[in-house]
Amino acid sequence: MSSNTLLDRSLKAVWHPCTQMKQHETLPLIPIVRGEGPWLIDADGRRLLDGISSWWVNLFGHCNPRINAALRDQLERLEHVMLAGFTHEPVVELSERLATLTGQRLGHAFYASDGASATEIALKMSVHYWRNLGRPEKSRFVSLSGSYHGETVGALAVTDVAIFRDAYAPLVRAGSLVPTPDSRLAQDGESPADVARRAAAVLEAYLADHHRDTAALIVEPLVQGASGMVMYDPEYLRLARSLCDCYEVHLIADEIAVGCGRTGTFFACEQAGIWPDFICLSKGISGGYLPLSLVLTTDTIYAAFYDDATSRGFLHSHSYTGNPLACRAALATLDIFEQDNVLAANRGLAQRIGDAVREKFGDHPMVRHLRQRGMILAFDVATERPDFARRFFAAGLEHGVLLRPIGNTVYFMPPYVLDDLQVRHLVDGATAALVKALA
Numbered sequence: 001m002s003s004n005t006l007l008d009r010s011l012k013a014v015w016h017p018c019t020q021m022k023q024h025e026t027l028p029l030i031p032i033v034r035g036e037g038p039w040l041i042d043a044d045g046r047r048l049l050d051g052i053s054s055w056w057v058n059l060f061g062h063c064n065p066r067i068n069a070a071l072r073d074q075l076e077r078l079e080h081v082m083l084a085g086f087t088h089e090p091v092v093e094l095s096e097r098l099a100t101l102t103g104q105r106l107g108h109a110f111y112a113s114d115g116a117s118a119t120e121i122a123l124k125m126s127v128h129y130w131r132n133l134g135r136p137e138k139s140r141f142v143s144l145s146g147s148y149h150g151e152t153v154g155a156l157a158v159t160d161v162a163i164f165r166d167a168y169a170p171l172v173r174a175g176s177l178v179p180t181p182d183s184r185l186a187q188d189g190e191s192p193a194d195v196a197r198r199a200a201a202v203l204e205a206y207l208a209d210h211h212r213d214t215a216a217l218i219v220e221p222l223v224q225g226a227s228g229m230v231m232y233d234p235e236y237l238r239l240a241r242s243l244c245d246c247y248e249v250h251l252i253a254d255e256i257a258v259g260c261g262r263t264g265t266f267f268a269c270e271q272a273g274i275w276p277d278f279i280c281l282s283k284g285i286s287g288g289y290l291p292l293s294l295v296l297t298t299d300t301i302y303a304a305f306y307d308d309a310t311s312r313g314f315l316h317s318h319s320y321t322g323n324p325l326a327c328r329a330a331l332a333t334l335d336i337f338e339q340d341n342v343l344a345a346n347r348g349l350a351q352r353i354g355d356a357v358r359e360k361f362g363d364h365p366m367v368r369h370l371r372q373r374g375m376i377l378a379f380d381v382a383t384e385r386p387d388f389a390r391r392f393f394a395a396g397l398e399h400g401v402l403l404r405p406i407g408n409t410v411y412f413m414p415p416y417v418l419d420d421l422q423v424r425h426l427v428d429g430a431t432a433a434l435v436k437a438l439a
C-alpha cells in the first residue's frame with residue numbers, strides 16, 4: 001500500500017486529535033512505520049528525531065528492547081482482568097514501588113487509563129473526602145492561570161487554555177484561577193522566588209476568603225506544560241503546601257507531564273521538599289507504551305472512605321483500570337530507572353542539551369527567556385508571524401527533527417536516551433528550522 005493512499009484513507013476515516021482537519025489540505029500527515037530509540041521512521045525511510053517524546057510520553061526510546069521483553073512475557077500470562085474483585089501481580093508490585101518512591105507518604109494507588117481521568121479522580125476524591133467528613137460545602141477548586149489538567153469536561157473546570165475550553169464553557173463548572181508564578185513575570189530586581197512569593201500572596205488572600213467552600217488547589221509542579229513550558233520557582237510549592245495546610249484545602253500535584261524524572265527528580269514536588277495530598281501520574285509512567293494513569297494518595301484520605309456504607313466508598317471505575325500489560329510496561333520502566341541510575345545520568349544529559357541549546361540560541365536576537373528544568377528546555381521567539389509554530393514544525397521535519405512549538409515557544413522534551421550525536425542533530429535541526437520559520 002503506498003503511503004499516499006494511506007494518507008488519503010487516514011484523512012477520510014480518522015479524525016485526528018488537537019487538529020483542525022482542514023489544515024491537512026496543505027500540511028501532509030506523516031505515516032510512521034517504525035520506531036527505534038529516539039527515532040521515528042516514516043514510510044519513505046526518513047528518520048525523525050522525536051524531540052518531544054511523542055507528546056511527552058516516551059522516556060527510553062521507541063521499541064525499547066527491555067520494555068518489549070517485559071510486555072511479551074506478560075502477554076503470555078495475562079492480558080487483562082477487571083480490577084474490581086480481582087487483583088494481579090503487576091498492579092500490586094507497581095503500587096508498592098510507587099508508594100516506596102513517595103517514602104510511603106502516598107501509599108494508595110487508584111488506576112485509570114489517561115491523564116484527564118486521573119485529574120478527575122483526584123478532584124472527585126477530594127470532594128468526596130470532604131463530604132465524608134461532613135463538609136459537603138467544600139466542593140470548589142482553584143488552579144493557576146495558564147493551567148492545563150486535561151480536556152474532559154471535568155478536567156476543563158481546572159484548565160485555563162481558552163482554545164480548549166471556550167467552545168465548551170456551557171458544560172463546565174469553572175473553578176477559580178489565581179496568578180501563575182511564571183518566572184518570566186519578574187519585575188526589575190525580582191528573583192524567581194520573589195515572583196513565587198508575590199503569586200502565593202494572592203493565593204493566600206483567595207484562600208482566606210474562600211477556604212470554606214474550597215476542596216483543593218491543583219497545580220502542575222514547576223512547569224506548566226501545555227501553556228508553553230512556563231517554569232516557576234519551587235518556593236511556590238512550599239508556600240502553597242503550607243497555605244493548603246493552614247486553610248484545610250487539599251493540594252493536588254498533577255505530575256502527568258513533569259513526573260517520572262522529567263524535571264530532574266522522580267516527582268517534581270521533591271525539588272520543593274514537599275508532598276501533596278494527591279499525585280496524578282500518566283504519560284511517562286508506562287514508558288510511552290500503553291495508556292495508563294493513576295492517582296496516589298495518603299492514608300488520611302484513604303481512611304475517610306473506608307466504611308461499612310458502600311456509598312462512602314470511592315465507586316469510580318474504568319473498564320481498563322489497572323490493565324496488566326500497562327502495569328508491566330510501567331514496572332519495566334521503573335526497572336530501567338533503577339538499573340541505569342537514570343536520574344543521575346539525566347543530570348549529565350540535561351547539562352549537555354542545555355549547553356548545546358545555549359550555544360546556538362543564547363545570543364539569538366529573537367530568542368527570549370531561554371529556560372530549563374531538567375529534561376525540559378524552552379525559549380520564546382519574538383515574532384509576529386501567526387503561523388510560526390506550523391512553519392517551524394514543517395521546517396524541522398525537513399531537517400529530521402520532530403519539534404512542535406506551542407505558539408511562539410519552542411521547546412525540547414526528548415526521550416532520556418540521546419547520545420551526543422543525537423543532541424547535536426536535534427539542536428542543529430532546531431537551528432535550521434528557526435531560520436526557515438522566520439524567513
Ligand SMILES: *Cc1c(COP(=O)(O)O)cnc(C)c1O
Binds near residue numbers: 149255257282
Ligand atoms: C497531558 C496532560 C494531561 C492530560 O492527559 P491525557 O492523557 O492527555 O488526558 C493532564 N495534565 C497535564 C499536566 C498534562 O500534561
